[in-house]
Amino acid sequence: MSLQRLGAIVVKELRQLRRDRLTFAMIVGIPVMQLVLFGFAINMDVRGLNAAVLDQAQTAHSREVIAELGSSQVLNIRYQLSEPQQINSLLREGRISAALVIPADFETRLQRKNAAPLQLIVDGSDQVVQSAARQLANYPLPGWNQPPGMTLVNYYNPERLAPVNTVPGLIGVILAMTMVLFTAIALVREHERGNMEMLITTPVSPWELTIGKVLPFAGIGLVQVTVILIVGRLIFEVPVRGSLLDLYAASLLFIVASLALGIFVSTLAKSQFQAMQLAFFTFLPQILLSGFMFPFAGMPKAAQWFAEILPLTHFVRLARGIMLRAANLHELWLEMAALGLFTLIMMSIAVARVRKRLD
Template sequence: MNLRRLSAIVVKELRQLRRDKLTFAMIAGIPLLQLVLFGYAINMDVRGIEAAVLDQANTASSREAVAEIASSQVLDLRYRLSSPQQIDQLLRQGKISAALVVPADFDARLQRQDRPPLQLIVDGSDQSVQASARQLAAYPLPGWESRQGVEVVNFYNPERLAPLNTVPGLLGVILTMTMVLFTAVALVREREHGNLEMLIATPVSPWELTIGKLLPFVGIGLVQITVILVVGYWLFGVPVRGSLLELYAASLLFIVASLALGVYLSTLSQTQFQAMQMAFFTFLPQILLSGFMFPFAGMPKAAQWIAELMPLTHYLRLARGIMLREATLLELWPPVLVLLLFSALLLALAVTRISKRLD
C-alpha cells in the first residue's frame, strides 16, 4: 500500500466530484431536502380537515356545540349544508373529508344523555382523517357529561382496513418510481450509445422522437396497473367501486404526466447516472407530500402548495375517489385538469430542449 499513490487517487476523485456539479449538489441537496420535509412539512397532528356542517336542530345550544367543535381546529367547517344528500355529493367529489351532523333532536339528546348528540361522517378512504375523527369522539360538549359526545361514522371503509387506503396509493407510487426512472435515462442512453447522431440523420422530428420514446412505456404502465389491481383484490380484497374504464383513463393521464417528467429530466442530464439522480430527487417530495405516507391536511400551507404542483398528489385523489368512493372523472375534474396541464407543459419543454440538441 503506497500512501502517495492512494492520495493521488483520492485527490483525483475529489476533483472529479467537483467537476460533476449535479452530483456535488445532490450530496448536500438530498440531506437538506429530507431534513426540511421531515422537520417542517411532515406533521402527524392533523388540523384543518376540510369539512361541512349540517345543523338540523338550528338552536342556540346546537350552534354553541358546532362552535366548540370548530374551536378545536381539527375541522375546517367550510360548507353549511341543508340536506344529507349534499354530504354524499361533497365526499364523492373530494371537496370535504368529513361532515358534522347535528340531528333535529339535539336538545333532547342532551337532556336524556342516552345517545351521542352529534354525528361525524368521515371519508374512510383516508386513514389520517379516521384517526383525527377518533380524537373528536370524546370531545367535551356544553352540558354533556357522558364520555363520547360525537358518534363517528366511516363512509367507504367502515372496517377501517389499511389496504383500502394503501393499495390505491401504491398505484401512483409504483408508477412514479418506474415511469420517471425508465424515461429519465431513455434519451441519455441514446446519446451515450451514439444512437442520437443516427436519429439526427433521419427525418424524425422532435415530437416524433419524444412520443416514440413514450409509447412503449405507456403499455408497461398499464400492465403494472393491471397487476396491482388484480393482486390487490386477490390478496387484500381492495375493490374498484367506480368505473374500471375511468380508473384506467385516470391512470393513463398520470402515466403520461410521469413519462413527460422523465423525458424532461433526461434532457437536463449528461449521463445515465445523473438522470437516475434527478429522478430520485423528484421521488422524495412526491411520495412524502402527496398524502400517501403522511396526512395532507397536517402539512403547512407552503408544503401543500408545493404538493399541488406534483402529479402524484392529484392521481391519489383520482385513484381513491374512483376505487373507494365510486366517483366519476367528471366529479373529479380538478385533478384531471391539473394532470393534463402538467403533461402538456413538460412535454412542450422537453421537445423544445430536444430541438436545441438536434440543432
C-alpha cells in the same frame, strides 16, 4: 499498499466530483430537501380537514357546538348543508373529508344522556382522516360531560383495513418511480450510445421523437396498473367501486405526466447514474407531500401549494376517489385538469430541451 498512490486516487476522485456539478448538487441537495420536508412540511397533527355541517336542530346550543368544534382547528367547516343527500355528494367528490350531523332532537339527547348527541361522518378512504375523527369523537362538548360525544360513521372503509387505503395510492407511487426512472435512463442511454445523433439526420421532429420514445413506456405503465389491481384484489381484497375505464383513463394521464417528467430529467442528465439521481430527487417530494404517507391537511399552506404542482398529489386523490368512493371523472374533473395542465407544460419544456440538446 502505497499511501502515495492511494492519496493520488482519492485526489483524482475528488477532482472528478468537483467537475460533476450535478452529483455534487445531489450530495448537498438531497439531505437539505429531506431536512426541510420532514422538519417543516411533514406534520402528523391533522389540522384543517375540510368539513360540512348539517344542523337539523337550529338552536343556540347547536350553533355553540359548531363554533366550539370549529375552534378546535381540526375541522375547517366550509359548507352549511340543508339536506343529508348533500353529504354523500361532497364526500364522493372529495370536497370534504368529514361531515358533522346535528339531529333535530339534539336538545332532547343532551337532557336524556342516553345516546351520543352528534354524528360525525368521515371519509374512510384516508387513514389519516379516520385517526383524526376518532380523536375528535371524544372532544368535550358544551352541555355533554361524558364521552363519546359523537357517533362515528366511517364511509368507504368501515372495517378500517389498511390495504384498502394503501393500495390505490401505491399505484401512483409505483408509477411515479418506474415511469420517470425508466424513461430518463432509456433516453440518456440513447445519447451515450450515439443513437440520438443518428436520428438527427432523419426527418423525425422533436415532438415525434419524444412521443415515439414514451409510447412503449405508457403501455408498460398500464400493465403495471393491471398487475397492482389484480394482486390487490386477490390478496388484500381491495375493491374497485367506480368505473374501471375511469381508473385506467386517470392512470394513463398520470403515466404520460410522469413520462414527460422523465424526459425532462433525461435532458439534464449526462449519464445513466445522474438520471437515477435526478429521478430519485423528483420522487422524494412527491411521495412525502402527496398525502400518500403523511396527512395533507397537516402541512403548512406553502407546502400544500407546492404539493398541488406535483402530479402524484392529484393521482392519489383520483385513485382513492374512483376505487373507494365510486366517484367518476366528471366529479373529479379538477384533479384531471391539474394533471393535464402539468402534462402539457412539462411535455412542452421537455420537447424544447430535446430540440436544444439535439442541436
